[in-house]
Amino acid sequence: MNHCNHYNLAKDKINMIMAGLMVGLLVAAFDYSIMGTAMPKVINSLQGMEYYVWPFTSYMLSSTIAIILFGKLSDIYGRKHILIVGIVTFVITSILCGFSTNMLELIIFRGLQGIGGGILLSLPFIVVGEIFSPRERAKYMGILASVFGLADVLGPILGGVITDTLGWRWVFFINVPVGIAAVALILYSLPNFKLDSVKEVIDYSGIVTFTLTLSSLFLALTLAGDLNKYPLAEIAGLFVFSGVMFTLFIWAEKKAVEPILPLYLFKNPIFSVSSVESFLASALMFCGIIYVPLFAQSVLGISPTNSGLLMIPMLFSLTMASIITGQIISKTGKYKKLVIAEFVITGIGVVLLATMNANTPYYLLAAYSTVLGIGSGMAYNIFNVAVQNAFTLREIGIVTASMRFFRNLGTIVFVPIFGYIMNFTLGSSTAVILSKTQALVLSIQNIFLVAILLAFVGLIIAFFLKEIPLGGDVPINYKEVSEEGINKTK
Missing domain, CATH: 1.10.287 (Helix Hairpins)
Structure with a gap:
């Protein structure tokens, strides 16, 4: 692989670019966590309990499709333009969601909003992959991924406060000023990276x-x-x-x-293993994010606000683990041992969570979920860095988008499966004998037992991950066109 020095962007320019990317990512990341708290109020207002999951579902589906689609389109039309399209789409559809008069409208507008969300979830990571050398990428990816932790910690609390004080519609309207700020930062700071060898064929x-x-x-x-x-x-x-x-x-x-998902990528063992591991890591993280608050509220009888506070240690540890993992990779240039450690720690977390019962004190619930948080946070970066390092810059867009895609797919596939396990347990003959609380404990324990199995599979697969030590330079075969249209690559 040829190497050359990466773009000599000034430090203040890098800070501006990172700020723009983080604000853009924050808009999309907040959406998940805020909606969770606001949804019961939305249902009361628009009537339609039977469609409770649909606004999530339509958003999740369209954003997952958009990740791959716009990752590819940004190869053709440039990262900056597609990123701005993503933010503008998100802001306009947020306004539409806020003005929804019934559940059907909300479901449709949420689906459209997901298109913007998908762009915002993948493009910032692609841009980081292109601006920085392989070693530096890990550090900046960690900083970028910490936005998810921040959103997960503040989202439920902010969602509760906004819904209680201003009303649920403001959960959507709040995206408008944040979106405008992100567009301004990106317009000002980000050069329009474009691949020069891509045929403009859709x-x-x-x-x-x-x-x-x-x-x-x-x-x-x-x-x-x-x-x-x-x-x-x-x-x-x-x-x-x-x-x-x-x-x-x-x-x-x-x-x-110009395929939207080139199949030859799967011939690369690092890509194949990382895809499966991203899929499993995401499923493991979500079983904690969804079922720890449910356990706290429905079994231990904690209020929604306090169950949100109970999640802070998990989400804080997730954020810190993401940043620290990035720093470790950046210093050592290696990632395989971290992947093994990640599945061991996540595994311990779900084993501990599987032992919970009606007498488990709050602090233990917080401690157990924190262990899961550390493992989940480690997974945020590792696979992005590993695949970006295994391919040339021409493929960075699609391989980065693919990792985000497989993470989303893990959520899409396993959240209904976990729901099914829960309903199945609650409807089983054993559950009939138990009290309502005991039946719920049993069903949540079953979900974490399945999670233990997933963590074990992830651990075994981790040993098959090949390691290419990270270099300090960026592969060539790429051009950067600045705002003035000057080709800076010598």
Whole structure:
């Protein structure tokens, strides 16, 4: 691999770029955590308890599709332009969400908002991969990923305060000033990076088959969570349709000039292993984020606000672990041992959480979830850094977007599965004998038992991750076009 010095961006310019990227990312990251707290009020206002999960589902689906799609489009049209499109889309759709008059409108607008969200979740990491050398990337990725921790800590509290004082619509309206600030920072500081060797061909058949594969899979998983309500034939039909579309997608990608997800990436063992590990790490993190507050509120009887506070140690440790892991990789240039450690720590966290019962004191719940937080935080960066290091700069966009995509996929696939385990346990013959609280404890324990299995699988796979020590330079074959259109690469 050829090497050259990376862009000589001034320190204050780098700080401005990072500030712009972090504010942009913050807008999307806050969305998840704030919505969780606001949703009960939204349901009361718009009527539609049976559609409780749909605003989340439509957002999650469209953002997951957008991650891969716009990662690729930014190769063609430049990172800066697509990033600004993402923020503007997010801001406009936030206003629409805030003015929703019924659940259907909210579900549709949330789906559109997810497009902006998907762009904001992946592009900042791509830009960091391009501006910095492999060693430095880890450090800046850690700083960028800490935004998620911040959003996860403050989101539920902020969501509660905004909903209680200003009303739930302001959960959406608050995105407007933050979005405007992000656009201003990015317009001012970010050069428009563009790949010079990409053919301006859009892979329409890939886009359509990819969208249909994911939409039908997502719909099937969501409906399967409530088998009493939806006929089995419909759900099975959706799974089959998803499989057929997936086959067509693979066929389309093999023939495409500029595929949205190039299949040759999977021939690289670092990419394949990192994809699976990102998928598992995300599922493990979410079982904590979703079921620890539920346990606190429904089993221990803690108020929603206090259960939000109970999550702070977990989310703080997640943020710190993300930053520290980045610094360690940056100093040592190695990542494999950290991946092994990450799954060991996460594994210990879920083993401890699986021991919880109705007599577990608050402080132990906080301590156990903190262990899970440390492991989950480590996973935020490692795989981005590992795959960016294994490919040339021409592929950084798509491999970075892919890691974010597999993280989202882990959430999409496992959140309904965890929900199914819970409903199945609550409806089982054993649960009938128990009190309501005991039945709930048992169902949450079962979810963490499945999580132990996932952590173990992740640990085994970690040993197969190849390690390429990180260099200090950036691969060539790339040009940076500055604002004035001057090609700076000599």
